[in-house]
Amino acid sequence: MxxxxxxxxxxxxxxxxxxxxxxxxxxxxxxxxxxxxxxxxxxxxxxxQDNPGAIPTKIEGKYDFLDNKEIAAKLLDFSDGSMQIATLYIPHIHCSSCIWVLENLHKLNSNIVSSQVDFPKKKVRVTYNFNETSLKEIVLLLSAIGYEPYITLEDYDAGKKAVDRSLIYKLGIAGFAFGNVMFLSFPEYFEVDGYWIEEYKNIFRWLMFFFSLPVVFYAGSGYFISAYKGLRSKILNIDVPIALGIFVLFVRSSVEIIFDLGTGFFDSLTGLVFFLLLGKFFQQKTYNFLSFERDYKSYFPIAVTRILSNNKEENVPIYDIEKGDRLLIRNQELIPVDGILINGNAEIDYSFVTGEAVPVAKKSGDKLFAGGKQLSGILEMEVLASVSQSYLTQLWSNEVFQKENKSPFKTITDSISKNFTIFVLSIAFIATSFWLFFDASKALNVFTAVLIIACPCAIALAAPFALGNMLRIFGKEKFYLKNATVVEQLAEIDTIIFDKTGTLTTHKENTISYDGVELNQQEKSILKSSLRASNHPLSRTLYSTFKDVDVLSISDYKEIVGKGIEVTYNETSLKLGAANFVKNNEEKATLDTSVYISFNDEYKGKFTFKNSYRKGVKSLFSSLKKDFDLAVVSGDNEGERVFLQENLPEGTALLFNQKPEDKLEFVAKLQKEHKKVVMIGDGLNDAGALAQSDVGIALSENINVFSPACDGILDASKFSKIGMYIHASKKAIQIIKYSFILSLCYNVIGLYFAVTGQLIPVMAAILMPLSSISIVVFTTVSTNILGRKIK
Amino acid sequence: MSYFNKTNIINFEASIIRQDMSVIYLLLTLSILVALIFFIAFIYSVKKGQFDDSYTPSVRMLFDDELVTEKQEKSTLD
Structure with missing residues (x-):
């Protein structure tokens, strides 16, 4: 075919x-x-681009809440006179065709003044005339052309986030000053003896002084603040010697030009700050389209339909829902609070919560938990708890989610900087006291020279460039980390914990096994034809397994939602669906999901669905076994225990029936035993464990849409490479250590000149950039070689 | 007194130096002024958010203008 x-x-x-x-x-x-x-x-x-589009989704009534002016107003960036501006997040934005069509929205609705796409953030900013059109119309238009915006509770209380551009400003100022100071220093570098240079060099020097002011007091201010904070909490972080270096450079240079002693080190000073900021800038690789701070708010809708006592419907913001309210949940909508099903056919998909994709059928009177998605038709429910009090959302009141609780991680740079600072200070004092006896006039000169030349610019640059580059390499391999520190934390890992459902298993594929009487060709045909007419996810999956079977046209088709399908073809009748529907008796609850079938009321057999394990799980575990402690924690029952015990290496801890809080406790318990734990999970029920662990990695089938708060997001297709990524992080730390040795060599050379009192500005101006640049080259080249290995 | 007496020569040299210096001043002022103009332009562009999205403009630039789109439209209809 x-x-x-x-x-x-x-x-x-x-x-x-x-x-x-x-x-x-x-x-x-x-x-x-x-x-x-x-x-x-x-x-x-x-x-x-070929085939750029997406199938538009059916959305009847889904955006009615935008009619409510108060809710809509929360989504606007700006509203004035007749103009409104709204920024919408559209996950489907993925190619240049998308940019083009979204920026031509005004051709589809003439009341849209302009629309501008921010591709990396997958956002479109629409300006429109709100007297003629409305936000709802625009959202509906976007949905109609396959670009449905994603509006969640997070948009509701997000204030207008101020963009922090201070690093770019600082970098710009430092670069500007650095260039100009270099240019003004040239005459003195070449020691031009011209009569006029001698006479008017002061103007050059004072210009350099003024250029360096914004560098020290604005661009370099972050280092002074960080050093002060470090000292206050009694940590000698790397910013202490840097701040000391900047301070000494500035004071000595100013003194030199004020008393006309020399030209000062303004070139080194501005260059130092510029290079340091460049390192910071490079390290700051951000994935704008990903969010690592998600909680349930990014999953939940902004408003929901409430049924009033006089049977009228109204849209209310989620936060206004109270216990006892009656809610209307439409097809494909998310249940925002815990409640009891009143009527309607509930097929709830809890995959956001547990990772389990097979929907659960509920009948009226059953309890519904927040976070499930309704898959078939409309249901009515009565609210049992408000949003923040629901079973799932309560997890977020755990103290793990109060950020300050995480103890600050001591980076490799910080741990070397303590010894380094003490070493440099002692050399400075020893050299000074020597010169005090020998030639007191030089003592102060030597003291400052040591502090200037020992300013650990190269050391401070090694980690940002190595880790920043690793971040990019991982990003290309679809492993997205929150920041550079995560690479260092990953390198210290000794325990790996996996969630089972959705992490070790995939809901993209199911293994289906048939258990019962063999079906003949005609029965298969009838079965396939009935499945074809059904939209239930299980039917769709089962349908795809009958490839070489003919399709018949069936006459009498009836789908009873929540139960199954009843079909008649000629004289044959077929029933398929839940056990109590097909067999008329309640079968003892089994651990698996099954579809039962009967022909002419004669029970034939059942199809059992099992989530299949990802490819490479077994080999991944056996390769990790050597270096790490492994564990699997699952919210499911013990149905898979035997299978896992057989297939995973011995010594792998297996825990079942774990509630979200249990998973968190398990991680915390291991940490008390001084283990460094990485948690790999996917659903919201792993959110606590992900937050508690040293490194929380969320595995995601579609990185654009769902992932709980974490330190890193891994594309599910790269699951089997986790081990390789952890090893690469360890190698990256080694690269940093080598560059420390390299930069210490430069420092020793510099210190020789400084201690012997021979340091001249041009030497510092050469040595400092030279060491910095060679460190940058070394780390970048070696991490790139490392990156090629993990491909 | 000849024209080439000592004071005159010194005055002459000094005037050359002074002219030299005024050129240096002029050059310094100009160069810093030019640098400042670019610097202010940079600050302005950062403030306007031009550095927030460094990808989309590069794609947008390559889109054809309206006229070309219509031509293509006709050719598909033919």
């Missing part, structure tokens, strides 16, 4: 090809989007 690609979304059109305008579409949704574009002269959308 040759599969045809959909012109719009690129999916293969398996059974229903819609031909329109000489192009193939997989569904009516895609065709409609194409029609919208072709009517509005927007078909160049398809020229930038």
């Amino acid at each position: 040759k599969s045809t690609q959909c012109y719009h979304c690129g999916d293969s059109c398996e059974d229903s090809i819609i031909n329109f305008d000489e192009k193939n579409f997989c569904c009516n949704g895609c065709k409609t989007v194409y029609e919208i574009f072709s009517e509005n002269n927007l078909t160049s959308y398809y020229n930038f």
